[in-house]
Ligand SMILES: [Zn+2]
């Protein structure tokens with residue numbers, strides 16, 4: 001053995017085989033079958049339905065429910081997600097969540113983050129699963145003691161392989177028999193759907209740590225990427241997610257594409273989900289302003305003539321923070337008092353007036369700050 005080279009962990013042939021075989025069937029089998037037999041609309045619809053079911057079981061279930069506990073779900077919904085997760089072949093909930101919690105805790109740390117993006121695109125995308133990098137740590141679920149008390153999680157973990165086989169062969173077969181094209185269903189709903197699902201999820205570990213903007217933090221490599229969100233049921237807003245990981249949303253604005261958030265919210269209207277966690281507005285706004293300040297400081301610190309501009313930026317930034325503190329504190333006080341029914345009618349009107357005044361002042365300061373920032377962002 002060459003002592004200068006660290007020995008590579010052994011190759012996990014089962015994983016390599018599954019990824020290679022499914023990829024080959026999808027990329028060669030699908031066009032061939034389409035050419036010789038064709039796919040009809042109901043098969044395409046089933047592909048989309050199965051892709052959505054598996055994808056969202058990972059995003060809403062594995063990720064936001066179990067890994068981050070950003071809300072609570074009814075047992076029926078949990079079982080649906082557990083089945084969808086097995087259909088997605090991304091390991092059990094327990095295992096996935098354990099890896100993912102380590103990823104957040106040690107993000108970008110090449111020795112500890114299981115899919116550290118600092119080790120390159122290939123490694124963070126799929127390479128980390130092709131060799132036994134985790135070896136003795138593989139079955140250590142000590143960071144998921146809470147999940148070990150969840151009956152659905154442990155049931156899925158115990159019967160994982162059986163559930164994988166049942167869903168991945170059962171669902172395409174049943175559909176194929178009803179529809180009348182068993183092989184077409186196996187290729188499209190079985191293999192192609194799985195490959196699409198795999199790589200869309202994997203992009204979150206690779207691309208979403210490489211490509212996109214960093215509006216909330218630059219303490220880690222995570223990026224916001226609206227395009228990626230389109231293929232990942234909203235998970236592309238990964239910069240927001242890494243700083244506010246317990247928020248059930250990833251795309252916080254109404255115009256951002258985050259169907260996972262919509263599903264969780266919709267669930268709360270019919271009693272399937274409860275205790276949806278959101279980050280206080282003030283923390284989000286502060287993080288964003290701070291990030292912009294840091295970017296401007298970096299940009300302007302290059303030349304000494306910029307000293308005056310840097311001072312100006314700092315003054316307006318401090319004023320913005322002061323206005324934020326005023327407004328958000330007042331808002332909190334107002335809602336507290338209103339909740340406890342401690343407000344008389346005239347007091348309420350008075351407080352509301354003050355609140356609106358502070359809101360207008362904050363809005364004015366936001367304008368000043370953002371237009372100043374824009375004028376220096378050359
Ligand atoms: Zn990440």
Ligand SMILES: [Zn+2]
Nearest residue numbers: 100104241245
């Ligand atoms: Zn996460």
